[in-house]
Amino acid sequence: MASSFLTWFWNERFWLPHNTTWADLRNTEDAVFAQATDLWIMFPYSIVLYGIRILIERLIARPIGRKLQISDVPNRPPAPNAVLEKVFYSITKYPDGERLEGLCKQLDWREHQVLRWFRRKREIDRPSKLMKFSETVWRFMFYVTVFIYGLYTTFQTDCPTNTRSCWEGYPDRQHLKPLNYWYYQTELAFYTSCTISQFFDIKRKDFWIMFAHHIATIFLIMFSYSINMLNVGMLIMLLHDFSDVFLETSKIAKYTKQETFATIGLISFATSFVLARIVYFPFWILYSIWFDAFDVVGPFPSWYIFCVWLAILQFLHIYWCTFIVKGFIRLFKKGGQADDERSESEVSDSEEDVDVTRARTESQGDGPGINGVTLRKAHK
Incomplete structure (x- = not known):
């Protein structure tokens, strides 16, 4: 059975040019x-x-x-948020359009804050x-x-x-x-x-x-x-x-x-x-x-x-x-800064500087607190 299949599969008329056989390609002492x-x-x-x-x-x-001081720190998760986590796990990991607008209104967040939360959530295991x-x-x-x-x-x-x-x-x-x-x-x-x-x-x-x-x-x-x-x-x-x-x-x-x-x-x-x-x-x-x-x-x-x-x-x-x-x-x-367009996981330095800060930002009043969490702007 196996021999018949191999004979059929390696049909010379299919694999090789005309007037050529597998015998012509057998190893010899000279070739x-x-x-x-x-x-x-x-x-x-x-x-x-x-x-x-x-x-x-x-x-x-x-x-x-x-030695070059390249970070070995894993990506930090975003602050817990029941509304966003429900959307993330049940609906979409990439909100846009009306859904993004609705989340902003529901949480009283700005659009970039919502998108940043979803990006950090996607990158936890990166x-x-x-x-x-x-x-x-x-x-x-x-x-x-x-x-x-x-x-x-x-x-x-x-x-x-x-x-x-x-x-x-x-x-x-x-x-x-x-x-x-x-x-x-x-x-x-x-x-x-x-x-x-x-x-x-x-x-x-x-x-x-x-x-x-x-x-x-x-x-x-x-x-x-x-x-x-x-x-x-x-x-x-x-x-x-x-x-x-x-x-x-x-x-x-x-x-x-x-x-x-x-x-x-x-x-x-x-x-x-x-x-x-x-x-x-x-x-x-x-x-x-x-x-x-x-x-x-x-x-x-x-x-x-x-x-x-x-x-x-x-x-x-x-x-x-x-x-x-x-x-x-x-x-x-970006003014001449190279990036790999294919990479979804490689985040620019300015984006990585955006972090969740709790006590410090609340005491300084940097922005609107949501669920006890405040987002600070990235350093430029």
Whole structure:
């Protein structure tokens, strides 16, 4: 039964170009090819990567963060309020419109006070700045390392400058090298661990979009490896790691309050993202897959699937580009202070200074007391 299913699933007419069989891709003494059975290593390897992440965060990132005096204090809850808590748990965590106006009238609060209460309520379980800094340091170190490795590996071929060469000799005259093998396995293990750890890491606005991206990425990596489509696969992975390096650099600068470097990092990220994923990816890589592969290799069923998934990936790029545009709008509105538009949990310093103060504010009479609680304004 299992043998029949595998025979049906790995149908040569679906997976491989015409006049090519799996026998042509068997390993010999003179040639080694990518095999689908190699992919099992992603499971233990992803565990190893996750272990490395924990060590880097605890032994490197957190000590550095403490020396830089990055706060490890968890988010403080808002003052108890029966009316708002009922709305929060039963109706919505994001009040707006008539409901927001009604709450303001009912409590005699200003709009920003109600919104601030709901924001603090949502952020009770959010990690501290030091924890977020540690996670960012891990991603930065990974992206830098794997990008340098991928850059060296990819430039062993002519594909970056001549994408048509990705298809010359495909599939049976493109051999698997140790550099290619470990580049693929590292990327695959990383995204596998990210897909699982995403449910425990910092939650962002684009959580499900990122989840879909991880699934699509894992599928594309496994797909291209299984049919020996290594050259174009490595090129795609390299492009994605390129812009991520600048994004994590900007975040590290933001956490350490180096606003100038954070802004430079954000601009570098935006520029590299647009050049790599909005320009080079569709007009060179997708063009090569859709036209050069069609001309050099010829169409085959799995190739169509590959084209569709890459088109979906490009739509995700466009979606994220809208966040970059929003980030630049916020950048100019804030007078040049960088921020990650995707992050729902990263609050600016001025917002974090807003706190609930009881005896002090009541005795000073800073504002209207509600349920024995007074909100003071943020320091500018």
